[in-house]
Amino acid sequence: xxxxxxxxxxxxxxxxxxxxxxxxxxxxxxxxxxxxxxxxxxxxxxxxxxxxxxxxxxxxxxxxxxxxxxxxxxxxxxxxxxxxxxxxxxxxxxxxxxxxxxxxxxxxxxxxxxxxxxxxxxxxxxxxxxxxxxxxxxxxxxxxxxxxxxxxxxxxxxxxxxxxxxxxxxxxxxxxxxxxxxxxxxxxxxxxxxxxxxxxxxxxxxxxxxxxxxxxxxxxxxxxxxxxxxxxxxxxxxxxxxxxxxxxxxxxxxxxxxxxxxxxxxxxxxxxxxxxxxxxxxxxxxxxxxxxxxxxxxx
Amino acid sequence: xxxxxxxxxxxxxxxxxxxxxxxxxxxxxxxxxxxxxxxxxxxxxxxxxxxxxxxxxxxxxxxxxxxxxxxxxxxxxxxxxxxxxxxxxxxxxxxxxxxxxxxxxxxxxxxxxxxxxxxxxxxxxxxxxxxxxxxxxxxxxxxxxxxxxxxxxxxxxxxxxxxxxxxxxxxxxxxxxxxxxxxxxxxxxxxxxxxxxxxxxxxxxxxxxxxxxxxxxxxxxxxxxxxxxxxxxxxxxxxxxxxxxxxxxxxxxxxxxxxxxxxxxxxxxxxxxxxxxxxxxxxxxxxxxxxxxxxxxxxxxxxxxxxxxxxxxxxxxxxxxxxxxxxxxxxxxxxxxxxxxxxxxxxxxxxxxxxxxxxxxxxxxxxxxxxxxxxxxxxxxxxxxxxxxxxxxxxxxxxxxxxxxxxxxxxxxxxxxxxxxxxxxx
Numbered sequence: 001x002x003x004x005x006x007x008x009x010x011x012x013x014x015x016x017x018x019x020x021x022x023x024x025x026x027x028x029x030x031x032x033x034x035x036x037x038x039x040x041x042x043x044x045x046x047x048x049x050x051x052x053x054x055x056x057x058x059x060x061x062x063x064x065x066x067x068x069x070x071x072x073x074x075x076x077x078x079x080x081x082x083x084x085x086x087x088x089x090x091x092x093x094x095x096x097x098x099x100x101x102x103x104x105x106x107x108x109x110x111x112x113x114x115x116x117x118x119x120x121x122x123x124x125x126x127x128x129x130x131x132x133x134x135x136x137x138x139x140x141x142x143x144x145x146x147x148x149x150x151x152x153x154x155x156x157x158x159x160x161x162x163x164x165x166x167x168x169x170x171x172x173x174x175x176x177x178x179x180x181x182x183x184x185x186x187x188x189x190x191x192x193x194x195x196x197x198x199x200x201x202x203x204x205x206x207x208x209x210x211x212x213x214x215x216x217x218x219x220x221x222x223x224x225x226x227x228x229x230x231x232x233x234x235x236x237x238x239x240x241x242x243x244x245x246x247x248x249x250x251x252x253x254x255x256x257x258x259x260x261x262x263x264x265x266x267x268x269x270x271x272x273x274x275x276x277x278x279x280x281x282x283x284x285x286x287x288x289x290x291x292x293x294x295x296x297x298x299x
Numbered sequence: 300x301x302x303x304x305x306x307x308x309x310x311x312x313x314x315x316x317x318x319x320x321x322x323x324x325x326x327x328x329x330x331x332x333x334x335x336x337x338x339x340x341x342x343x344x345x346x347x348x349x350x351x352x353x354x355x356x357x358x359x360x361x362x363x364x365x366x367x368x369x370x371x372x373x374x375x376x377x378x379x380x381x382x383x384x385x386x387x388x389x390x391x392x393x394x395x396x397x398x399x400x401x402x403x404x405x406x407x408x409x410x411x412x413x414x415x416x417x418x419x420x421x422x423x424x425x426x427x428x429x430x431x432x433x434x435x436x437x438x439x440x441x442x443x444x445x446x447x448x449x450x451x452x453x454x455x456x457x458x459x460x461x462x463x464x465x466x467x468x469x470x471x472x473x474x475x476x477x478x479x480x481x482x483x484x485x486x487x488x489x490x491x492x493x494x495x496x497x498x499x500x501x502x503x504x505x506x507x508x509x510x511x512x513x514x515x516x517x518x519x520x521x522x523x524x525x526x527x528x529x530x531x532x533x534x535x536x537x538x539x540x541x542x543x544x545x546x547x548x549x550x551x552x553x554x555x556x557x558x559x560x561x562x563x564x565x566x567x568x569x570x571x572x573x574x575x576x577x578x579x580x581x582x583x584x585x586x587x588x589x590x591x592x593x594x595x596x597x598x599x600x601x602x603x604x605x606x607x608x609x610x611x612x613x614x615x616x617x618x619x620x621x622x623x624x625x626x627x628x629x630x631x632x633x634x635x636x637x638x639x640x641x642x643x644x645x646x647x648x649x650x651x652x653x654x655x656x657x658x659x660x661x662x663x664x665x666x667x668x669x670x671x672x673x674x675x676x677x678x679x680x681x682x683x684x685x686x687x688x689x690x691x692x693x694x695x696x697x698x699x700x701x702x703x704x705x706x707x708x709x710x711x712x713x714x715x716x717x718x719x720x721x722x723x724x725x
Contacts, residue, residue, distance in 0.1 A: 063583035065564020085344065141378075148386045157388055237382045240336075240390075242369055256342035257373035258446075258573055260556055 048274070054267035055079065062263050078268035082254075086269055090243065091250035096276060098160055098246060099228040102167035106175045106224040107217060109168075114179035115205070119188075129180075132173040140233050148237060158240050166238065167228040175220045182216025183209070218284045229277055247273045333364045333619050335626060337392040338371045340609075343578055346642030353635050357626060364622045366392070384408040384614070391617040392626060397431040397442065398607050398682050404439040405519070405685075410613040411437035415624030420631045423649040427677030428606050434683075435517070440610035441627050443636060444645035446573050447604050447672040448504055450475065450593040451580065451665075456487055456568040468671070469597035472507075472535045475569075479545035482568040490539060491550035491567040493558040497699040498691045502681050503605040504532045507598030511680050519685030523720040525713040531598060533702055534709055541705050551703040563588060571596075574669050577644040592668035595675070606676035608648050646673030686723045694719025 054062070055078055056071040082088055117125055147166065148157070156162030186209060194204035232248035239245055251273060254266035341350040347370075354368045369390065371379060377399055383389040384403060393400075393409075403409055416438065421429075424442060432440040450470060457464050460482045465474055479489025494500060502512065510529035515521040539546035547567065550558045555572040556579065562570040563584050570576075580590060595602040611630055613623040629635070636652035637659060639645075646669060647653050653670055660666035681687050698715040701707045707715070 059583040060585060063560045063563055063579070065560045065566055067560070081344075085347070144382055145385050148382045152386045152388065157386065233378070236375055236379055240338075240369055240383075240388070252372045252374060253370065255372060255374050257340075258555060258575065260342065260575070260579065 051267050051271055051274070054263060055271045057264055059264060078264040079272070082265045082269035082272065085265070086250040086253045087242065087245070088247075088250055088269055088272055091245050091247045092273065092276065094160060094244055095229055095247040095273075098163050098167060099225050101160075101164045102171060102228045103221050103224040105164070105168040106171045107221050110172060110175040110179050110220060111213075111217065114176050114183050115209070117176065117180040118183035129177075132177050135173045144233070144237055147234075151238065157238055158244065160244060162238055163235060163246070166234050167224075167231060170231075170234075171224040171227055175224055178223065179213075179216055179220050182213055182219075186212050222281060222284055225280055226277060332362060333622055335364065335366045335392060335617075335619060335623050336369060336390040337366050337626070338369045338376075338390040338394060340371045340373050340376055340394045341639075341642075342373065343642050346639055349635075349638045349642050353630060353638070357629055364619075364626070366626055380408075384616075387616055389614040389616060391614055391619065391623045393612045393614060394609065395440075395612065396607055396609050397440065400432075400440055400610055400612055401434065401683065404434050404437070408615050409439040410615045410617065410620045410624075411439065412441070412613050412620070412624045412627065413438035415621055415628070416441060417628045417631075419651075420628055420649070423631075423633070423651040425648075425650075425677075428608060428648050431606050431608060431678040431682060432610055440612040441631050442606070442608035442648040443611055443631070444640055444643060445606055445608045445648055445673055445676060446575060446645060447669075447676065448500060448571060448596065449574050449577075449669060449672055450490075450596060451562065451570045451572065451577070452591050452593050453562065453565060453568055453570075454589040454591055456482060456565060460484065460487075460568070464591065465593050467594055469602050470594045471597050472531070475593075475596065476535060476539055476543065476545070479539055479569060480543045483543070483545040487565065488547040488550075488567050489543075489545035490569040490571065491547045491558045491561060492536065492571040493553045493555035494536070494551045494699075494703060495554045495557070496696060497551075497703060498695040499607075501532050501695075501699060502679060503607070504596065504598075505529055506603040506605050506677070506679055507596060507600055508532065509598075509600040513680040513684050513687075515680045515683045519683060520724065521680065521684040521687075521720075523717055525716045528599075530709055530713060533699065533712065537702060537705070537709070540703070548703070548705070552700075559583070569593070574646065574672065575644050577665050577669065578642075581644075590664065592665040594668055595672040602672065602675045604672065604676055605679035605682070606648075607682065609645070644669065646670060690720050690723045693723065 053069065053071055056074045056076075058072070058075055058077075061068065061072060117128060151157050151162045151166070154162075156165065190208050190212070191204050194208045195201075199207065230248060231246075232252070235246045235249050236252070239249065251266065251269055254262045254269060256262075337354065339347075339350045341347045351368065354366050358365050371394070376395060380389065380393065380395070380403060384406070389408070400409060420441060428442050428445075429438070432438060432442050452464060454464065462478065462481045465478050475490070481489070483489040492500075505512065505528065508528045508531040510526075510531060512525065512529050513521040513523055536546065536551070540548045540551065547561070550561070550567070555576055558567070558570060558572070559576065559579055561567050563580070574592075577592070580588075584590065596604075611627045613620050613627070617623050631649060633647075633649060633651035633655050636647040636649050637655035640647045640652065640656050641660065644665075647656060653673065656666065657670055684690075695716060698707070698712055698719065701715075702709065702712040
């Protein structure tokens, strides 16, 4: 990443060179900034590191009265057991289908809706925004039985379509809320300039708004994907067929009664379940910033 | 590139939707074999395998009645069943535990299977245990495997301290206290007990002192009486932790699984916990770890503990209750129950199955003593008190935690438990 602050700039006429003490202060401040950033990265990364190390430990190491941070040796048995017992590959496939499908649906619906909410100042806008916020306060447990009944009437119990539908509906309000914020942050003058240049509304949307909205779309897609990927309760209630289980249901297999947990196998399974999410995030996160305000300045 | 990516993602989504349209929904052919669904909560690998074997064998022997096995989880079975019952999609055969199914039975979701159960099954289980699954003369489940609280001992710690291991047919609480005191050293506590969730443990073991807590009417309403008998177990625990310093008070804030590493590491000479923890000991202990199970804990009323058996029920909405109950009869066979019990280190409710386990585990560490703890189990009044779960969460658990943290007295504990009950009963 280019660090603009560190690039030497030609001094303008009449400006004085910064005093050595000011330079030193800046260096100290920068050191502190990087130190804080490093600590924050360690703080964020430690759970994942702990998960990786736990996945390689034997039951004896996990139940030791003097636990060691590192495993004695890299033991792959937990991974083999996790794959064998929880039908993990099939569950990963189901989760991928559900998460990708609901993400696509949410994105396709929320994009035009968010634009309309942000740009068209009608009375409906306030009501819609209020309803979106209100819908977020309902706890799952409150709606699960009516939802179950409705889906049963539609023949969508124990099917991935039902789950995709529920996740789409559940993610949509927040995605809409996020995306309309992004739309609102794009200066309307850019669209007006496009219109003056002779572009119709759709052309302006496609050529000017969409590229500027890309980071917002990516953020919204990530939110939708991860919330679907990790969701447990709806899947637990709606899916009964073992062949249709999603990853969170497969992971629950490692937790027993009275607080019993097969920790090594659970960590191995959780690690495998995390990889697709990480890949998806790694692939899209570059686009979070790319294109930000690109094309805003007319050359 | 971007367009390609969008095309691929959309294709995946569409194919996913189309593919998933094909899934779901249990079908039942009108002229094919009867298909029953059975949701099992088996957890240990050995028990999962045993469950699968039993179902496979049944399916092989009964081509006209096929059982489809699905896997549930103890952690969330209640929420799952609530919605399944409400939505009419509950499995035909339901695996759960007696304390959890009573509420469902009261709402009419479980079939009365008394007419379908075989005489062998009825005879092999004590009336006290049948009582835990009987509501208004309706038998709503077959009791399968049972959990008890047992005392595990690290033989090496006893040997190093020159103290003889407690032996005999029973272990009085006062003798446990003496033994714990005699093996306590600056480095080792005599005993530990993971009582993070203390209510169930206290309620179950209080029966050994005739501590019944409740007088329950047929409609589930109850009155509470917290007297000397009810407070016996908490007072023993408190005395060991704070008068003798032989019980690690930190363990009282942990779960049973959290305390286990300390026991395996020689930090505790004895460890009180559910019998299922023996499975974790065998799995996690080092090869040279020398352990045993002590005789059943006994109070003034003997070695009595509350029975909260795992259960096999038939959903009231099942189209084939007779066939489902026939499968349960098969499931309850002594050999099948013995196989399942050994997988989980639990005690079969069936006396015939206990005999099989006794024979098959002869000479193995702990089994003889574990089985002995199952000889004297009976239903406890709290299991039938309708508002017990609410009282447990809102009053009993916090009050017992305060008492075990030495922040309230036994009198205050009794007062809080009593007033809490009056509050939830209205």
